[in-house]
Amino acid sequence: MKILHTADWHIGRKLNGFDLLEEQRHAFKQVVDIAQQEQVDAIVIAGDLYDRSVPATEAVEAFNQMMIALNLDKKIPVLAISGNHDSSTRLETGGPWFEHTQFHLHTSLEQAFEPIEMQDTQFFLLPYFEPFQARRYFHDESIKSLEEAMEKIVRKMKKKFDSNKNQVLVAHFFAAGSQKSESETLLTVGGLEAVPVTLMEDFDYVALGHLHNKNALRHEKIKYSGTLLKYSLSEWKQEKGVRIVEINAHKVTQAFQKITPLKEVMCIEETFQTLMSPDFYKNICCENYIGISLKDQQIIPNVMAQLRSIYPNIIHLERAQGREVTKQKQRDIKELKSLDPAALFRHYFKDTTGETLTELQEKVMIEALLESQKKIGSEG
Amino acid sequence: MKILHTADWHIGRKLNGFDLLEEQRHAFKQVVDIAQQEQVDAIVIAGDLYDRSVPATEAVEAFNQMMIALNLDKKIPVLAISGNHDSSTRLETGGPWFEHTQFHLHTSLEQAFEPIEMQDTQFFLLPYFEPFQARRYFHDESIKSLEEAMEKIVRKMKKKFDSNKNQVLVAHFFAAGSQKSESETLLTVGGLEAVPVTLMEDFDYVALGHLHNKNALRHEKIKYSGTLLKYSLSEWKQEKGVRIVEINAHKVTQAFQKITPLKEVMCIEETFQTLMSPDFYKNICCENYIGISLKDQQIIPNVMAQLRSIYPNIIHLERAQGREVTKQKQRDIKELKSLDPAALFRHYFKDTTGETLTELQEKVMIEALLESQKKIGSEG
Structure with a gap:
């Protein structure tokens, strides 16, 4: 049998x-x-x-x-x-x-x-x-x-x-x-x-x-x-x-x-920069079902959308060592709480892009904040 | 074939x-x-x-x-x-x-x-x-x-x-x-x-x-x-x-x-009094799936519960000629709106039972109303 x-x-x-x-x-x-x-x-x-x-x-x-x-x-x-x-x-x-x-x-x-x-x-x-x-x-x-x-x-x-x-x-x-x-x-x-x-x-x-x-x-x-x-x-x-x-x-x-699958299930532990580099991903079947463990600790804007542009079938995303929270960072958080909306936005922009606001951006931001405060005022 | x-x-x-x-x-x-x-x-x-x-x-x-x-x-x-x-x-x-x-x-x-x-x-x-x-x-x-x-x-x-x-x-x-x-x-x-x-x-x-x-x-x-x-x-x-x-x-x-069902589906158009009378329902298979069309127009308290005690499988209940709304009734409604809570309750009690409140009932009602008004006062 x-x-x-x-x-x-x-x-x-x-x-x-x-x-x-x-x-x-x-x-x-x-x-x-x-x-x-x-x-x-x-x-x-x-x-x-x-x-x-x-x-x-x-x-x-x-x-x-x-x-x-x-x-x-x-x-x-x-x-x-x-x-x-x-x-x-x-x-x-x-x-x-x-x-x-x-x-x-x-x-x-x-x-x-x-x-x-x-x-x-x-x-x-x-x-x-x-x-x-x-x-x-x-x-x-x-x-x-x-x-x-x-x-x-x-x-x-x-x-x-x-x-x-x-x-x-x-x-x-x-x-x-x-x-x-x-x-x-x-x-x-x-x-x-x-x-x-x-x-x-x-x-x-x-x-x-x-x-x-x-x-x-x-x-x-x-x-x-x-x-x-x-x-x-x-x-x-x-x-x-x-x-x-x-x-x-x-x-x-x-x-x-x-049994061989159409698409493999796999895990990758790497930095965001490596993952986005053609030298790295040219050797990977990017269509696979991939679980990504990011080695980076800092904030990465639109991280999932950026990664999906290369790896469309991401099934999981995590931080290998968590997000960076240093003593400096903890002090920053205290400071942040005391900032006014405009200063807070300037800080956020710098944190995510590494740059400061241009004059035009500064103007648009202030207008938008004023507009939103007017609305809050009229509703209150 | x-x-x-x-x-x-x-x-x-x-x-x-x-x-x-x-x-x-x-x-x-x-x-x-x-x-x-x-x-x-x-x-x-x-x-x-x-x-x-x-x-x-x-x-x-x-x-x-x-x-x-x-x-x-x-x-x-x-x-x-x-x-x-x-x-x-x-x-x-x-x-x-x-x-x-x-x-x-x-x-x-x-x-x-x-x-x-x-x-x-x-x-x-x-x-x-x-x-x-x-x-x-x-x-x-x-x-x-x-x-x-x-x-x-x-x-x-x-x-x-x-x-x-x-x-x-x-x-x-x-x-x-x-x-x-x-x-x-x-x-x-x-x-x-x-x-x-x-x-x-x-x-x-x-x-x-x-x-x-x-x-x-x-x-x-x-x-x-x-x-x-x-x-x-x-x-x-x-x-x-x-x-x-x-x-x-x-x-x-x-x-x-x-094909013969275990229980028939049937409609009955009758007054509440007739439906509840043994002389009437002894001739009916009360276990049937029954749709009842009530000939009565007045309010009948707990009508469904009362009917279900005799006919457990009621599948529909309606009023054959709707509820009674005469010109007198319309005048009554106007009057009702002007009544204080106690008078309104006396009216409702008379309407549904045909009787007036006993002294004891009157006392209980007044106490209950006072109690409820106190609560409203403390919440307001």
């Missing part, structure tokens, strides 16, 4: 305001190509197909087209579950019809206990669930945590294990590491409830979704595939792609296949 | 705030029963399956269950189109898979020209569309109205006509009557664009959706089925149900089969 393991497609997601549908379609095409080159028996999608429970029409259309291409045109079997970003009810529309062409989409807990059997392998598709759903399903009020729920779930699944076949679990949750140290850290991260990997070690392979980093867990047969694309600046150094997993007589071999 | 013709299910619709999902499930069960008793070859749903383009989760779930029951459990072929209330994109999710079990759901104009052939009949499923979509489809900027679009659409459909078969059109729009007088009226009603029935007379039967009244059009073979339920008070006298249509060698016979 050879599968392609992917997860967390988040169709419809935006990256700091930038629409990613084109990126997502482009990544999807590579998934199909890899599946065909590798001649996999099925594609496993471990949850979060959509980014939102009520996805936009465009996202619905894009995902629909992807599944038609994958399952109906290319005739590749699909094994998928809903994730915490999906609305299980909305996603399950059509589910019973999909099965006719080996598109298995499980969205409710009870479906997890009917394994999908393909050749020599049993697939247990466990959608994202909350402990209260397990309490209800097992009629057991003592189930409080995800861990307690998973104990019962795995025990029930194991009753369906066919010893002549391989067993694969597909799930969408936060799994806690095999190494003690890692586990302890992960178990408390963000207050998330975690499922210990020890609970899942009777499966030959566990295809996980939820965490975007493919290396979030280090276990030889319990793995996250990670996302197809970088969905936040924090993921910029992560390698993105899919896993190709082969399971033969309970033995697993796996490899990672990269 | 024997079909059940229905339309405008509007799953998820509310009736003046009352949830109708239970009613809709109940009506749906009757549709299935009728289809089975009549041994129809297919069920035709002529648009507006949902009430909204983004239906609530509960509505999605209910409709999904209905289609599973109808098409997968009872194995009844379904021929359906999207209406103006549906989002064609959201509705089409799963469409290509549905066809495997003869659930044909057309949501885009181009699908209308590929007839679904069942036994001796060709079904042309034309979803709701706007003239701009016809302009784009035919690359013809001259198409301005629905009528112009339909001329081209029908011409193109007729090229696919198989003379050995019957032709059925399923569509969702406003069709204008066969009788000249009716047509003239209808063509201008509400500024809606109408399609003249003359354009559709080459079909053996036209199954329409859009208008909720099954008798909205009088034509022997071009018919609205109407809704399964009364969806507004204005429909309260309409008979609701489905059409059973038999087409044999271009001959059509049809009959109407009623």
Whole structure:
């Protein structure tokens, strides 16, 4: 049994305001190509197909087209579950019809206990669930945590294990590491409830979704595939792609296949002057989604507009060492508070342009100030 | 070919705030029963399956269950189109898979020209569309109205006509009557664009959706089925149900089969006193969705709360002859304006209860007024 393991497609997601549908379609095409080159028996999608429970029409259309291409045109079997970003009810529309062409989409807990059997392998598709759903399903009020729920779930699944076949679990949750140290850290991260990997070690392979980093867990047969694309600046150094997993007589071999985005996500830490210099940016793909960390501390007028003229897809802008506030500056601030409007403006102009007002500028400023004071007077 | 013709299910619709999902499930069960008793070859749903383009989760779930029951459990072929209330994109999710079990759901104009052939009949499923979509489809900027679009659409459909078969059109729009007088009226009603029935007379039967009244059009073979339920008070006298249509060698016979709601929608015009009298309401199913037209003209305190204690599902309340404003009343209003607060309250009390204040009531009122005036004084 050879599968392609992917997860967390988040169709419809935006990256700091930038629409990613084109990126997502482009990544999807590579998934199909890899599946065909590798001649996999099925594609496993471990949850979060959509980014939102009520996805936009465009996202619905894009995902629909992807599944038609994958399952109906290319005739590749699909094994998928809903994730915490999906609305299980909305996603399950059509589910019973999909099965006719080996598109298995499980969205409710009870479906997890009917394994999908393909050749020599049993697939247990466990959608994202909350402990209260397990309490209800097992009629057991003592189930409080995800861990307690998973104990019962795995025990029930194991009753369906066919010893002549391989067993694969597909799930969408936060799994806690095999190494003690890692586990302890992960178990408390963000207050998330975690499922210990020890609970899942009777499966030959566990295809996980939820965490975007493919290396979030280090276990030889319990793995996250990670996302197809970088969905936040924090993921910029992560390698993105899919896993190709082969399971033969309970033995697993796996490899990672990269996905190339149309535009990379990257971080640059530099001074404004360097960033604006052709010698610097001629070596950079300026169309990338870029997070900029400015080394400068002083005020730079229209900084975003100036940077965007070179780097149109800036997704984040910050100061590496914050803004300059020296003791001199603090004294300045005290002084500034005592200035009259005209003096204040002269100071601001000098601060941002490095120059003093010309005679004409001085005249225009005074007229404008007088005009505005007249208005304040008449309103008061 | 024997079909059940229905339309405008509007799953998820509310009736003046009352949830109708239970009613809709109940009506749906009757549709299935009728289809089975009549041994129809297919069920035709002529648009507006949902009430909204983004239906609530509960509505999605209910409709999904209905289609599973109808098409997968009872194995009844379904021929359906999207209406103006549906989002064609959201509705089409799963469409290509549905066809495997003869659930044909057309949501885009181009699908209308590929007839679904069942036994001796060709079904042309034309979803709701706007003239701009016809302009784009035919690359013809001259198409301005629905009528112009339909001329081209029908011409193109007729090229696919198989003379050995019957032709059925399923569509969702406003069709204008066969009788000249009716047509003239209808063509201008509400500024809606109408399609003249003359354009559709080459079909053996036209199954329409859009208008909720099954008798909205009088034509022997071009018919609205109407809704399964009364969806507004204005429909309260309409008979609701489905059409059973038999087409044999271009001959059509049809009959109407009623659907019974859990609660009726009804209007009552009566006095408050009569409505509240057990002799009157013992003969009425008080749980019905009731629109009340009160014959009384005088003020009735807490009228809605009092009426709801007997009729819990009031969907509308109005005064049959408005409120009483006689010349005497007009004079009264002038006088009222000159009264001090205490006198004004005495007047109001008399007006609503028919009684004068007791000594104790008078005392309490005066105290309350003094208290409130003190507050006004301290705030002013």
